[in-house]
Amino acid sequence: MLAFWQTAVKNRDLILQSLGRHLMICAAALCLGVLVAVPAGIALSRRPRAAARILAVFSVINTIPSIVLLGLAMILFGLGFAPSVAVLFLYSLLPILRGTYAGLTGVDPKYVKAATGMGMNPRQLLQHVRLPLALPALLTGIRLSAIYVISWATLAAFIGGGGLGDVIWMGLQSYNFPLVFCGTIPAIVLALLASALFNRLIRLAQKHVREEVRR
Amino acid sequence: MNWPALLTAVATHLKITLLGVAIGAVVGLPLAALLVRFRRFGRGVFSVVDAIQTIPTLAMMTIVMLAFGLNDTTVVVSIALYSLFPITRNTYVGLTGIDAGTIRAGRGIGMTPLQIFTGIRFPIALPMILTGIRLALVTALSITTTGVFIGAGGLGMLIWRGIQTRNMGMMLSGAIPASLLAVFCELFIGWMEKRLKHSQ
Numbered sequence: 465m466l467a468f469w470q471t472a473v474k475n476r477d478l479i480l481q482s483l484g485r486h487l488m489i490c491a492a493a494l495c496l497g498v499l500v501a502v503p504a505g506i507a508l509s510r511r512p513r514a515a516a517r518i519l520a521v522f523s524v525i526n527t528i529p530s531i532v533l534l535g536l537a538m539i540l541f542g543l544g545f546a547p548s549v550a551v552l553f554l555y556s557l558l559p560i561l562r563g564t565y566a567g568l569t570g571v572d573p574k575y576v577k578a579a580t581g582m583g584m585n586p587r588q589l590l591q592h593v594r595l596p597l598a599l600p601a602l603l604t605g606i607r608l609s610a611i612y613v614i615s616w617a618t619l620a621a622f623i624g625g626g627g628l629g630d631v632i633w634m635g636l637q638s639y640n641f642p643l644v645f646c647g648t649i650p651a652i653v654l655a656l657l658a659s660a661l662f663n664r665l666i667r668l669a670q671k672h673v674r675e676e677v678r679r
Numbered sequence: 680m681n682w683p684a685l686l687t688a689v690a691t692h693l694k695i696t697l698l699g700v701a702i703g704a705v706v707g708l709p710l711a712a713l714l715v716r717f718r719r720f721g722r723g724v725f726s727v728v729d730a731i732q733t734i735p736t737l738a739m740m741t742i743v744m745l746a747f748g749l750n751d752t753t754v755v756v757s758i759a760l761y762s763l764f765p766i767t768r769n770t771y772v773g774l775t776g777i778d779a780g781t782i783r784a785g786r787g788i789g790m791t792p793l794q795i796f797t798g799i800r801f802p803i804a805l806p807m808i809l810t811g812i813r814l815a816l817v818t819a820l821s822i823t824t825t826g827v828f829i830g831a832g833g834l835g836m837l838i839w840r841g842i843q844t845r846n847m848g849m850m851l852s853g854a855i856p857a858s859l860l861a862v863f864c865e866l867f868i869g870w871m872e873k874r875l876k877h878s879q
Binding site for chain 2 (some may be wrong): 531615640647
């Protein structure tokens with residue numbers, strides 16, 4: 465424990481830098497994922513038959529072990545930040561896509577009918593009825609992606625992406641186990657924090673839906 | 680192409696994966712059955728199992744490594760821990776999601792609680808249980824490839840050596856079988872789930 469603490473203090477700058485880098489990789493991949501997958505999920509919700517096929521393709525992509533895709537990305541795009549973000553982005557797509565799609569198609573048709581009856585056009589319908597009702601499922605998808613991305617970002621170090629994986633790997637290679645934990649513990653805390661944050665958001669969204677529906 | 684080395688790697692890969700998921704199932708299935716009986720504990724147990732699931736793979740393996748060292752056992756134990764969530768969760772949902780009328784009918788024709796479990800609950804929950812095992816297996820196959828970083832064997836070794844030496848052939852000789860195994864598991868067990876649901 466003391467050894468761990470001493471190592472942590474000695475490598476403070478390295479740890480903070482890696483944590484920053486880790487956050488940057490995760491945030492970049494996740495933001496790109498949301499920007500692409502949410503609109504794609506909305507588009508898919510209008511085409512259920514195409515949706516089944518596209519979701520199947522992505523679920524096959526997501527079964528491919530992460531280090532395989534990281535290795536391929538390295539060979540195709542070289543080492544560094546961009547290939548790491550590219551791979552994590554690809555993995556983040558499926559849960560968000562699935563969440564958005566499930567949320568939108570799960571909206572009770574009676575609300576859609578009522579809103580159409582009030583004279584809402586499809587855009588208003590999406591903005592004021594379908595998206596708010598789909599929000600809990602959508603956030604569940606983003607939460608899953610965030611957890612995956614944080615976990616796999618530790619592996620991005622192996623193709624030069626940097627981040628907390630760097631610290632873990634340095635420790636493993638030199639059998640310096642306290643240093644390993646200087647990477648491991650922040651990574652775990654980050655994952656648990658992200659999970660708690662999204663759980664909170666999901667609960668808020670659910671509460672919002674319940675109140676809106678009751679009104 | 681070095682066939683014997685590849686075959687050994689595939690065998691080790693499968694051994695680690697299957698052993699890990701099997702341990703996860705041996706713990707997770709009874710755990711779910713117990714939770715159905717004692718529902719009060721459900722919330723607590725699931726939040727622990729969910730937290731375990733959230734821990735990044737590499738971080739989990741370095742912690743387990745403290746107890747089991749840099750070898751295959753550490754990967755097996757990590758996989759068992761990760762398998763708990765999908766297996767327990769899906770089994771629980773499968774067992775509890777049964778129409779109350781069906782169970783009452785069973786009781787009405789004089790079935791004992793044990794018979795209700797083995798004759799009604801378990802068969803109806805089976806497709807959901809398989810879903811849990813499929814999710815656990817596919818994740819486990821991916822975790823096994825990462826096991827190379829803490830000194831375990833399997834296909835990850837070929838991939839990692841290929842990456843380090845920039846040897847595309849060697850990388851792919853690990854990557855292709857590793858991906859095929861995962862895709863095969865996903866499709867095959869998915870197909871079994873569908874057949875089971877149909878037969879019901």
